[in-house]
Amino acid sequence: MEERYDLAIIGAGPAGIATAIEAYALGMSNILILEKDENHNATIRKFYKDNKRVDKDWKGQKVELDGTIYFMDGTKESTLDFFDQLLDHESLELRTHTEVQKIVKKEEGFEIFIAGGSIFATHVVVTIGRMGKPNKPDYKIPxxxxxxxxxxxxxxxxxxxxxxxxxxxxxxxxxxxxxxxxxxxxxxxxxxxxxxxxxxxxxxxxxxxxxxxxxxxxxxxxxxxxxxxxxxxxxxxxxxxxxxxxxxAIGGTTPSGFLSGSGIREEDGKPVHDENYQTNVNGLFVAGDITQESGGSIALGLNHGYAIAQYIKALG
Ligand SMILES: Cc1cc2nc3c(=O)[nH]c(=O)nc-3n(C[C@H](O)[C@H](O)[C@H](O)COP(=O)(O)OP(=O)(O)OC[C@H]3O[C@@H](n4cnc5c(N)ncnc54)[C@H](O)[C@@H]3O)c2cc1C
Missing domain, CATH: 3.50.50.60 (FAD/NAD(P)-binding domain)
Known part of the structure; x- marks a missing residue:
């Protein structure tokens, strides 16, 4: 049996979870989040030190939240709890240990390739961040x-x-x-x-x-x-x-291989997208850190998710 969703989100970080929550709040259903790690928010779990202070206005970027998610300053632990609660509250379908390899445009929607099979979706939002590959120095590490x-x-x-x-x-x-x-x-x-x-x-x-x-x-x-x-x-x-x-601690890199494998064009180290975060591939969106050259913030990712959910909802 073919697995088919209205909306598939690749990556369960802040931007991915926000896209799902906001889409759900707007009345959409049949939403799937695919996450390669064993739990959501791998970047926060791995790169934030224990008890780290989490700033809403990270790096001094003041962000007014547009959507329904009320995110505040906190700690690593309270932020992870917050995302747990969001996922639990809406009973959203989160499939962990599932790394997406590429996304291929089909006549109707997309085929999403994972190990051992594929999943189909009408719209796809890529929110895989930039910390999958942290920046490394250009000199050799013996x-x-x-x-x-x-x-x-x-x-x-x-x-x-x-x-x-x-x-x-x-x-x-x-x-x-x-x-x-x-x-x-x-x-x-x-x-x-x-x-x-x-x-x-x-x-x-x-x-x-x-x-x-x-x-x-x-x-x-x-x-x-x-x-x-x-x-x-x-x-x-x-x-x-x-x-x-x-x-x-020198930031992360754009996942160029993933983007090009999915037909998404890149310019100046970022995927090309319009004001609705839709890429050059119609129906395929990008959100969160992946859209930023030098890293974004949780609040920015939440706003991207809201904007995309609104746009997809308006498409009907
Ligand atoms: C050390 C550090 C401290 C920070 N402190 C703050 C702070 O205090 N406040 C703040 O607002 N921001 C902070 N940030 C930035 C913030 O963490 C990011 O802006 C935010 O996590 C980006 O969200 P995202 O959803 O775009 O991507 P991410 O959070 O990176 O999430 C991407 C998710 O996609 C998954 N994924 C990747 N590839 C695949 C694949 N092929 N298939 C399936 N899943 C995949 C990953 O496992 C991950 O769970 C900090 C960043 C770092 C590194």
């Missing part, structure tokens, strides 16, 4: 030190010498969290942390003043090597230093 190079805080313990690479909100939050129990440096190619939100700027200022974090500003790395089981970092000024671990 295999012998791979286990000491991180893109989240998983595997970071106590009593170690750690360098965080990056200067945005995520990098600062990682560094401030780690410095309670470790000797922490933060390596940033710019001269100030002014791109971060005011709270994080205040936190890093305090941590630097108290000697808890050593800032390496206007500093770039040229190469990593392995030396005596440590990570040897070579900097552009010719100096080098040994660390137990490095944590990179």
């Amino acid at each position: 295999p012998s030190i791979k286990s000491q190079i991180h893109f989240t805080l998983d595997g970071c313990g106590a009593g170690e010498k750690i360098m965080v690479v990056g200067g945005g909100d995520s990098a600062i939050e990682y560094a401030v969290d780690l410095c309670d129990k470790n000797e922490v440096s933060i390596c940033y190619r710019r001269g100030t942390f002014r791109r971060a939100n005011p709270t994080n700027q205040g936190d890093i200022e305090k941590a630097v003043e108290s000697g808890c974090i050593r800032p390496l500003l206007n500093t770039e790395i040229t190469e990593l090597e392995s030396e005596n089981g440590k990570v040897k970092v070579n900097f552009t000024d010719g100096s080098s230093e040994l660390f137990d671990r490095l944590v990179y």
Whole structure:
């Protein structure tokens, strides 16, 4: 039997869940959310540190919420609870452990390819984010030190010498969290942390003043090597230093392979879409971080979901 839905959403992050909730609120049904991970919101689960403060106006982007979802500042845990409640309340169909490989336009709607089969849907919204592939440095990571190079805080313990690479909100939050129990440096190619939100700027200022974090500003790395089981970092000024671990917090990448495999055109590192978030493929939409060059926010994703649901509903 062919599985057919009116609306299929690929990725159960904030934008995907919002699209489903808003579509449901507008009277649509027969909606399916497909998520490759074991639970919804893999980005929040994996990349947010425990008890992280979650800002509605992330990176200082002030967003007025348009839809029916009332999202507020909170913590990692309260935000995940919030999305649990949204999904439970509407009894939305969320299929986890299901990675979508590509979407192919058919005469009527789309065929969505997953391992071992396919699902059909009239409209499809792609909300797979950018953190499936976190940005990696363009210099080589020697295999012998791979286990000491991180893109989240998983595997970071106590009593170690750690360098965080990056200067945005995520990098600062990682560094401030780690410095309670470790000797922490933060390596940033710019001269100030002014791109971060005011709270994080205040936190890093305090941590630097108290000697808890050593800032390496206007500093770039040229190469990593392995030396005596440590990570040897070579900097552009010719100096080098040994660390137990490095944590990179330098954003995510556009899933270009997925987009091109589904016929979605990309321009300037983003999928092409119109004001309703419809791509060059009629009936195929994109929402959330995937539409942003350097990362969006939860609130922005919620608004994209609302706009798409309204547009699809109006199509009748
Ligand atoms: C460390 C960090 C801290 C942050 N702090 C904040 C904050 O305080 N406030 C804030 O508003 N924003 C914050 N953000 C940004 C926020 O997390 C993102 O803007 C938001 O998660 C984007 O939502 P999304 O739904 O577009 O994508 P995501 O949340 O990335 O969700 C995408 C989902 O799609 C799934 N997926 C991917 N590929 C496939 C596939 N092929 N098939 C099926 N499923 C797939 C993924 O597993 C994931 O669950 C932070 C980001 C990071 C990295």
